[in-house]
Amino acid sequence: MMQAAVLVEPGRFEIEERPIPKPGPGEALIRISRVGICGTDLHIFHGHYAAEQLPMVPGHEFTGTIAALGPDVTGLTPGGKVVVDMNIGCTRCFWCRRNEILNCPEMRQMGITMDGAFAEHMVVPARLVIPAPDRVSDAVLALTEPLACVVRAARKARVSFGQSALVIGAGPIGNLHVQLLRTIGAAPIIVTDIAADRVALALDCGADIGVSDPATLRQTVLEATQGRGADLVIESVGQADLYRTGLRLMRKGGHLAAFGLTGPDAELALPILDTILQENSVKGSVAGMGQDMHDALTLLVYGRIATDAFTRAAYPLAEIQAAFDSIADRPGDLKTQIVMPS
Ligand SMILES: [Zn+2]
Ligand SMILES: [Zn+2]
Numbered sequence: 001m002m003q004a005a006v007l008v009e010p011g012r013f014e015i016e017e018r019p020i021p022k023p024g025p026g027e028a029l030i031r032i033s034r035v036g037i038c039g040t041d042l043h044i045f046h047g048h049y050a051a052e053q054l055p056m057v058p059g060h061e062f063t064g065t066i067a068a069l070g071p072d073v074t075g076l077t078p079g080g081k082v083v084v085d086m087n088i089g090c091t092r093c094f095w096c097r098r099n100e101i102l103n104c105p106e107m108r109q110m111g112i113t114m115d116g117a118f119a120e121h122m123v124v125p126a127r128l129v130i131p132a133p134d135r136v137s138d139a140v141l142a143l144t145e146p147l148a149c150v151v152r153a154a155r156k157a158r159v160s161f162g163q164s165a166l167v168i169g170a171g172p173i174g175n176l177h178v179q180l181l182r183t184i185g186a187a188p189i190i191v192t193d194i195a196a197d198r199v200a201l202a203l204d205c206g207a208d209i210g211v212s213d214p215a216t217l218r219q220t221v222l223e224a225t226q227g228r229g230a231d232l233v234i235e236s237v238g239q240a241d242l243y244r245t246g247l248r249l250m251r252k253g254g255h256l257a258a259f260g261l262t263g264p265d266a267e268l269a270l271p272i273l274d275t276i277l278q279e280n281s282v283k284g285s286v287a288g289m290g291q292d293m294h295d296a297l298t299l300l301v302y303g304r305i306a307t308d309a310f311t312r313a314a315y316p317l318a319e320i321q322a323a324f325d326s327i328a329d330r331p332g333d334l335k336t337q338i339v340m341p342s
Pocket of ligand 1 (some may be wrong): 038039060061145146226
């Protein structure tokens with residue numbers, strides 16, 4: 001038997017004893033070691049997202065080891081550390097062939113549309129298992145999935161060295177955007193958030209300029225970009241008014257990376273003529289998959305990302321309720337992770 005944290009209703013986990021699942025053909029049984037709590041998990045916890053799935057086991061930012069393999073699985077070895085791509089596509093459709101799995105009509109996501117990783121074991125498609133070096137800590141490996149989301153956004157935005165960037169939001173994902181931009185060589189990197197301590201942390205993590213007073217943001221961005229506005233703006237909060245701010249602070253011909261999730265009805269009005277004449281672009285992206293996961297893992301393995309603020313808050317599975325209940329009171333912890341019993 002194994003323990004699993006089941007979200008039985010919004011706001012309430014119960015630890016259940018369940019049989020350890022068996023991997024079928026094409027599947028791998030993962031012994032989970034560590035799982036990050038994502039903003040999406042918080043939305044599910046509060047009943048704002050995927051509420052129709054309850055009761056369910058959330059959790060999709062995880063690492064572990066291969067406990068067993070299905071009968072026909074080759075190329076993987078039981079015992080080794082792994083991370084897992086959470087997005088399950090059909091593999092055959094137009095969208096899957098393009099690694100745009102969120103558009104696959106049969107798309108499923110671990111911990112969102114099916115039971116996930118806040119459990120001691122989990123069965124996953126073996127093709128989505130990515131071996132990881134044993135020398136990298138579980139705490140760092142559990143950051144692969146959130147970093148992959150940021151990697152994909154940078155890829156879609158075609159970030160290159162010397163580009164100015166404005167990151168709106170200095171939470172966990174905003175911080176990772178800042179760090180990846182720094183690694184790529186974007187400059188200057190401006191970060192803004194109304195939480196001054198998170199702006200300070202983003203400055204520690206590689207941002208050049210921090211703004212916590214929205215009234216000074218425009219002036220600061222213009223001064224840092226010779227009056228043009230930022231080459232790249234990344235909205236990483238999910239508020240329609242901040243998207244509008246982002247559009248206004250983007251230079252002519254710039255790129256707005258739409259990343260922060262809004263409600264389904266939020267809209268952004270684009271001035272058509274400016275969009276045409278200035279060659280402006282807006283592109284959405286939020287989930288890392290396929291090569292994004294591999295690239296994120298490489299960046300973590302080779303120490304390109306500062307992870308201390310992401311890895312120090314860890315709760316045992318038995319205390320998952322306390323971990324979720326206390327997150328809002330711990331803004332200095334960029335990430336909270338759940339550790340499985342060993
Ligand atoms: Zn996530
Ligand atoms: Zn598909």
